[in-house]
Amino acid sequence: MNLPVSAVLITFNEAEGIQRCIDSLQWCDEIIVIDSGSTDATVSICEAAGCTVLHQPFLGFGEQKRFAVAQARHHWVLSIDADEVCTPALAEEIRKLLRTTPTFDAYALPRQLFFYGRAFTYGRESKQYQIRLFDRSKTNFNSSAVHEKVDIESFGKLSNVLLHYSYKDLHHYFEKFNTYTSKGADVLAEKGKHRSPILIFLFFPWYFFKFYILERNFLNGFAGWVWASVSTFYVMVKYSKHHETRSAKGR
Numbered sequence: 444m445n446l447p448v449s450a451v452l453i454t455f456n457e458a459e460g461i462q463r464c465i466d467s468l469q470w471c472d473e474i475i476v477i478d479s480g481s482t483d484a485t486v487s488i489c490e491a492a493g494c495t496v497l498h499q500p501f502l503g504f505g506e507q508k509r510f511a512v513a514q515a516r517h518h519w520v521l522s523i524d525a526d527e528v529c530t531p532a533l534a535e536e537i538r539k540l541l542r543t544t545p546t547f548d549a550y551a552l553p554r555q556l557f558f559y560g561r562a563f564t565y566g567r568e569s570k571q572y573q574i575r576l577f578d579r580s581k582t583n584f585n586s587s588a589v590h591e592k593v594d595i596e597s598f599g600k601l602s603n604v605l606l607h608y609s610y611k612d613l614h615h616y617f618e619k620f621n622t623y624t625s626k627g628a629d630v631l632a633e634k635g636k637h638r639s640p641i642l643i644f645l646f647f648p649w650y651f652f653k654f655y656i657l658e659r660n661f662l663n664g665f666a667g668w669v670w671a672s673v674s675t676f677y678v679m680v681k682y683s684k685h686h687e688t689r690s691a692k693g694r
Contacts, residue, residue: 446541447472448576449515450523453507457525458483460608465492467529470538471521477511485525503626505591508584520579522593526608527554533603537576540601547599549577554607559666565659566667568607574598575605589626616673624677628684637689643682651675 450471454461455478465488468474474494478486479501489496499510512520519541523529533552540550551572556563563569574593577583582595610616631637638646654660654674660667 445538446519446544447517448519448521448537448541449473449475449517450521451475451477451508451511451515452523452525453477453479453504453511454481454485454489454525455479455501456481456483456485458485458488459611461485461488461525462492463528464523464525465489465494467534468521468523470534473516475511475514477507477514479507503586503588505584505587508591509586512579512583515579518578518580520577522575522577522584523605524607528606528608530603530606533601533605536601536603545578545599547597548581549574549593549595549598551598551600552576552605553600553602554605557606557608558610559613559669561663561666563660563663563667563670565662566654566670567658568670572600576601587630589623589630613669613673620673620677620680624681624684627677627681628688631681631685632688637685638682640686643679643686646682647675647679650678 448471450468450473452464452475454476458481465474474489474492476489476494476496477499478489478496479499486496495514497514499507501507502510508522512522521529521537551574553572554569556566556568574595577593577595577598582593584591585594610619651671655668655671658671660671663670
């Protein structure tokens with residue numbers, strides 16, 4: 444008999460892609476959706492699919508996901524984003540893992556990025572492991588407002604992927620861009636990571652080289668060039684926003 448699994452996710456206006464995410468989770472013992480005030484059909488789609496939907500004003504990514512995990516009935520939790528899909532192979536791997544007591548209290552899953560109409564085979568985003576399956580009685584997400592993660596030192600790794608449909612097009616990318624760069628700047632302020640204008644200027648060629656060459660996005664074709672370009676711009680804008688705030692305060 445498998446240990447039961449609670450799938451948890453946070454949502455805000457995810458109607459366009461939420462159905463494929465929910466469909467990929469029907470093997471789970473429950474699906475908990477924490478919505479922060481969607482004005483589209485997100486809530487009705489989730490409710491029609493049998494999910495438990497709760498409302499919580501947005502607390503920041505870390506705290507919002509901690510709240511979602513706290514609503515789960517079962518110890519083992521699969522945290523998934525609304526723009527991700529659990530493949531059948533990954534679902535079977537998790538079920539097999541939970542047929543007996545797992546060796547670790549948490550497991551990292553690989554993700555494959557889909558961007559600019561292409562599945563990325565190369566690049567850090569398609570080689571990255573993130574802890575998404577864990578025993579909530581042993582660990583949870585940290586409280587970071589952005590780039591939240593599960594705090595645990597020892598964890599296992601699974602081999603099958605989550606499909607990551609983060610941006611449906613460049614318009615959608617830049618809709619998210621302003622929010623994420625502002626939150627990223629806030630995190631820099633909290634950590635005291637100030638950079639001078641000259642360093643921000645030098646970031647541009649260095650990060651493009653890092654994203655495009657070192658992380659091998661050039662092997663993803665033109666889509667890889669676009670990804671490296673906008674990712675470089677993201678870093679520059681994040682640090683520039685932090686510098687702008689510091690300058691306005693006379694620091």
